[in-house]
Amino acid sequence: MSAELVHAWSDVRARLQRSVDPSTFAIWLDAVEPVDLTADTLVVAAPDEARRQWIAGRFGRLLQRCAAEVLGPTIAVDVVVAPAGGRRTGAPAAADAGRRDRPTQPPHFRRQHTPDTPAPPLPPDEGAFNPKLTFDQFVIGDGNRLAHGAALAVAEMPGSAYNPLFIYGPPGNGKTHLLHSIGNYVRVYGSGLKVRYVTIESFTNEFVRALHGGGSMDAFKARFRHVDVLLVDDVQFLTSKAHTEEEFFHTFNALHDAGAQLVLTSDRRPRELGDLEDRLRERFEAGLLTDIAAPDRDTRLTILRKRVQHDAIAIGDPGALEVIADRIADSVRLLEGALIRVVAYASMTAEPLTAQLATHVLDELYRDRKPVRRTIEDVQRTICEDFSISPTDLVSSGRTQRLVWPRQLAMYLARELTGQTLPAIGRAFGGRDHTTVLHACRRTAERMATDPDAQRTVRDLTERLSSRS
Numbered sequence: 180m181s182a183e184l185v186h187a188w189s190d191v192r193a194r195l196q197r198s199v200d201p202s203t204f205a206i207w208l209d210a211v212e213p214v215d216l217t218a219d220t221l222v223v224a225a226p227d228e229a230r231r232q233w234i235a236g237r238f239g240r241l242l243q244r245c246a247a248e249v250l251g252p253t254i255a256v257d258v259v260v261a262p263a264g265g266r267r268t269g270a271p272a273a274a275d276a277g278r279r280d281r282p283t284q285p286p287h288f289r290r291q292h293t294p295d296t297p298a299p300p301l302p303p304d305e306g307a308f309n310p311k312l313t314f315d316q317f318v319i320g321d322g323n324r325l326a327h328g329a330a331l332a333v334a335e336m337p338g339s340a341y342n343p344l345f346i347y348g349p350p351g352n353g354k355t356h357l358l359h360s361i362g363n364y365v366r367v368y369g370s371g372l373k374v375r376y377v378t379i380e381s382f383t384n385e386f387v388r389a390l391h392g393g394g395s396m397d398a399f400k401a402r403f404r405h406v407d408v409l410l411v412d413d414v415q416f417l418t419s420k421a422h423t424e425e426e427f428f429h430t431f432n433a434l435h436d437a438g439a440q441l442v443l444t445s446d447r448r449p450r451e452l453g454d455l456e457d458r459l460r461e462r463f464e465a466g467l468l469t470d471i472a473a474p475d476r477d478t479r480l481t482i483l484r485k486r487v488q489h490d491a492i493a494i495g496d497p498g499a500l501e502v503i504a505d506r507i508a509d510s511v512r513l514l515e516g517a518l519i520r521v522v523a524y525a526s527m528t529a530e531p532l533t534a535q536l537a538t539h540v541l542d543e544l545y546r547d548r549k550p551v552r553r554t555i556e557d558v559q560r561t562i563c564e565d566f567s568i569s570p571t572d573l574v575s576s577g578r579t580q581r582l583v584w585p586r587q588l589a590m591y592l593a594r595e596l597t598g599q600t601l602p603a604i605g606r607a608f609g610g611r612d613h614t615t616v617l618h619a620c621r622r623t624a625e626r627m628a629t630d631p632d633a634q635r636t637v638r639d640l641t642e643r644l645s646s647r648s
């Protein structure tokens with residue numbers, strides 16, 4: 180190995196070491212060895228293919244940056260697998276001994292962990308994660324499928340799948356639940372990766388405290404920058420906090436450059452975060468944006484059934500859950516609140532928990548939410564007016580785009596708002612099969628997940644159809 184390579188690598192390595200947390204360095208980067216240096220490429224080796232992929236994916240940009248600082252901006256870095264035969268440089272044996280017990284594979288190579296296989300011991304506490312908020316407990320539906328899939332991918336491959344991951348949607352529909360699920364997953368299966376959850380409110384409070392001498396600024400920075408996964412809730416509260424926003428920008432960059440995973444949630448998409456500086460908005464938008472919508476009726480029912488089963492609540496009449504699912508449509512938090520009220524009432528009055536009792540309790544509680552039952556004809560009439568198409572065209576077999584979207588939307592709203600079965604809706608739409616209705620509902624939910632205009636249209640029509648007039 181040339182003296183130039185040894186010298187340059189020692190400098191690059193020192194920079195790497197300063198850029199990440201000591202445990203991250205020990206787990207991933209300490210094992211990297213220099214192999215070759217040409218005019219335009221630095222070749223380094225990872226001990227095996229699993230680590231090669233992980234290091235190239237997760238720390239590629241950091242390696243590149245540190246190498247550029249030492250060898251000039253045009254240098255490229257190649258990560259290869261070390262040939263059999265072990266370490267190439269004379270690193271002390273103790274370093275190897277220290278690594279012997281460390282995981283040799285990144286989390287995504289250990290996906291076969293299931294609740295049946297014993298989980299590895301938890302690393303020291305890196306912040307409180309609610310043990311009830313796990314991927315297992317999260318009910319997947321059309322409105323949250325993408326967000327759930329992205330969150331799981333990020334938990335399995337922090338820093339490699341989507342970075343940053345930005346999840347947005349209305350309150351009470353599972354954003355925090357997904358952040359905690361990632362946190363719980365990484366703590367159990369992340370081979371010692373450091374994961375931290377923070378709300379913008381507590382980030383702001385800690386920052387202000389450090390600024391005013393209530394704690395050291397270095398300690399504040401270390402707390403948020405020396406992590407492998409940072410989960411940040413409610414970034415909409417960053418707007419109008421200029422100093423915090425500035426600090427958050429630097430935190431974001433430091434972590435991103437070091438290959439750490441960032442997951443952010445907000446009640447709206449980045450471009451709707453009014454006062455946020457463009458440079459931060461652009462960073463939020465640079466990874467994957469995924470929305471999380473209020474659950475459809477089937478998902479609401481599944482959530483209620485799962486909760487009842489989980490808490491071993493005795494429900495005499497399954498119709499009681501349907502009453503709750505019909506009444507509370509816009510937030511899982513409210514849905515769970517309604518269930519708790521109904522169960523509490525039944526328990527206090529020692530009455531059996533029936534659909535009638537649920538109706539009574541919810542009528543009292545949510546007077547303004549009494550459901551307005553619409554018929555399929557109401558939905559069809561509204562859609563025809565809105566899209567200026569005739570009722571005959573709406574239910575026809577015409578496949579032009581002018582008709583397909585209003586028809587799919589109408590079937591979706593009929594399913595959400597009328598309480599009619601899929602076959603009944605299919606019949607009312609020109610004698611279609613129930614699978615066609617199901618397909619229309621899925622297509623509409625998918626379109627809502629990616630197209631804000633479609634989302635707005637559905638919301639406006641739902642509000643209009645649900646109002647009492």
Ligand SMILES: Nc1ncnc2c1ncn2[C@@H]1O[C@H](COP(=O)(O)OP(=O)(O)OP(=O)(O)O)[C@@H](O)[C@H]1O
Binds near residue numbers: 351356482
């Ligand atoms: N798909 C789901 N499956 C099971 N439980 C869910 C689901 N979505 C939400 N919940 C539950 O609903 C409650 C509210 O969810 P959560 O706090 O994650 O909402 P949020 O979107 O973060 O709201 P906010 O924007 O107000 O912070 C939690 O108890 C959560 O466990």
